[in-house]
Amino acid sequence: MKPRIFRLDTLAGVLALALSTVAFAGQAPGADSAPDVPVSHHDRVYAAEQFSNTVSVTDPADNRLLGVIRLGDPSPGNFSPLYRGQVLVHGMGFSPDHKTIAVVSIGSNSVSFIDTATNVVKHVTYVGRSPHEAFFTPDGKEVWVTVRGENYVAVLDGTTFEEETRITTPAGPGMQIFSPDGKYGYVCSSFNPETDIVSVADHQIIAKVKQDSPFCPNIAATPDGKQVWFTLKDVGRTQVFDAKPPFRLLKTLDTGPITNHVNIVRNANGMFAYVTVGGLNEVKVFRTDNYAQVATIPVGNLPHGLWPSGDGSRIYVGLENGDALTAIDTMTNKVIAQVPIGQAPQAITYVPDAVPDGDGMQNLQPLGLAGNTAHIRLVSANAKAQPSGNSPTSVALFDQGLLQVLQASVTGLDPKQPYVLGLSDHPDGSGAIEGLANFMTNPAGSAIVNAIGQIRQVVSVNDPHSDGARRYLVIAPQMAGKPGPVVQVQAL
Known part of the structure; x- marks a missing residue:
């Protein structure tokens, strides 16, 4: 058997985890049993940028933009009938092994699968009209893509990335996320006031949760498998329901105009939901145990997507009208950095250990016109x-x-x-x-x-x-x- 070689920084991270409390381990979308991963130069923050048609790549260790992966051209070059690039780069997810990001382009009906180590597009899958978000099941065997312009979730093979089947839903499925144990998929809607709970094993809808409005753009599950949070952009609310049967509604929060995305952070202070409120240029922070709001963080123009670091010490926020990535220290809830990135960032993902070896600079381009x-x-x-x-x-x-x-x-x-x-x-x-x-x-x-x-x-x-x-x-x-x-x- 070939001996396993450990990097010194990895050993240091493991030692730090062994010496620290493990009760706060596990960040979304993983389970709370998963170990936290300290911030390092091997991590990457990715942003899907809608008007420059790029994916920006940031090193969180020093909050430095490394470059962009250019998936398409700006307008009006992308109006040509012979154009072959991607249009309106928007949604994003990543594989459980952290080796692949899935990037949805809503204007060209595609999902681009990108190798995190080399920044190479290794496959493009075309699906139905106006897909919105894509995410891997926790076991990595499937990729679910909400096809918001139609009435189904496209289920792709997690290895070949080819479409295998479809899960029919009411028109306009907005986003899906999974329970940490991989048993349930939660699919909220952007056109109908309901969230569907789907059995991952057989792709059957087994329950429905009523939404206060038809327009849900984003959904997140807590790492302990107890709650699901989703946002309602049109009415400025965030709702919470029980992640297990009977999936009862637990709380409705008035969060503010243009409520965009929600994500979950665990740290030494507890577990918290972070919500971007675009109309107020703020991120609001709520406890998940009693739903109390504990912080309001001014971040800049039109915050949209957000994702925590692998250890929950930070959360990164894309500023849609600010062309920037904002880093927040989750222990103090203070902004600690702002990184210039591409145009109109939408979904954000933080991928721990995305580049295990090397500098990860291959195939990146300068920001250029996108800045x-x-x-x-x-x-x-x-x-x-x-x-x-x-x-x-x-x-x-x-x-x-x-x-x-x-x-x-x-x-x-x-x-x-x-x-x-x-x-x-x-x-x-x-x-x-x-x-x-x-x-x-x-x-x-x-x-x-x-x-x-x-x-x-x-x-x-x-x-x-x-x-x-x-x-x-x-x-x-x-x-x-x-x-x-x-x-x-x-x-x-």
Whole structure:
């Protein structure tokens, strides 16, 4: 038998674990019986970046961006009928052996399987319309992909990555996660107000949990196998249910507008759920035993995905409108680092020991164009001097070359009402408004609004390509098909 060779840093980590308390071991999505893995240069933090079509790769030991894996091109290059890259890189999961990440691109209906040691795309599987998230079963034998644009979960072989079967669900399955013992799959919905509990052994739906709204983007299971937490983006809530039969609802929390993702951390203080609240630019922290909120952490514009380190000492958060990765110390709940990454990060995964040997720099590219983004605030038309930390709307202009993708994280409006995001010739929004995007607010009075064009050139006073005829971003209600009095204006 070939002798096993141990790295010195691995031995040090094992020794540290042996000398420390093991009661706090096990981080999501693993079981609490799994040993914690101390942060090291062998770990990687991956972010799926929707508008640069990249996956950024960060070393958490020194919070340094190593480069990006480029899965596709920016717009309008990806509009060609001959285009073969990926579009709208969005979801992400990883294998139990930490050797593979699965990256979902919702615009090209694909799952790219990437080798963590070499950053090479080793397989691409195409599934149905608008897949959202992918994750391996705890035994690594299957990969479940929620096909949100249709009505099923695609089940792929965990080795060949080819589709084997489908689990039919109500339309719009949003995300799936598994119980640590691998017995149940929990599938929340983005189009129907129910979460389905599926028996992994036979792929049968065995129970349903009622959601307070139809729009669940994210779901997480606690490492002790007792609870499942899911978020409701449209109503700004987070709900908790019993992870075992009869799967009863345990708690509903009002977390705030554009509640995005949730994940679980265990440390010496206990077990906690961390929830990103995009409309407040905050991460909220709740105990899992009594659901008490214990911290509110300002992190930056539009926090989206988040994932804990292998020892629970940190949690990493992607800032969708900030093009950055924020690191939080979970013992103090303070931000300890911010790393520039690609455009509009969505899902985040932290993979311990992703690169067992070497520097893991193979096949990475510089950030390049993906690092170019302009940031704008919109404030209430009646409070132009509003402090920057209280701006109801953040706007990012993601550079695509000559064009920019605009994304506005809109809050502070009336619920379920039509509005227009547009351009005005005057800072106060007076005069005619040229519409960029019509939108409807959700029940929390918020929305994510997108547009594309040469927008930075006319709204940014410092843009070198501006022709001097500056205009201003505004939001106004739609009244009889026309913009009404302006309610939000661009901060100067």
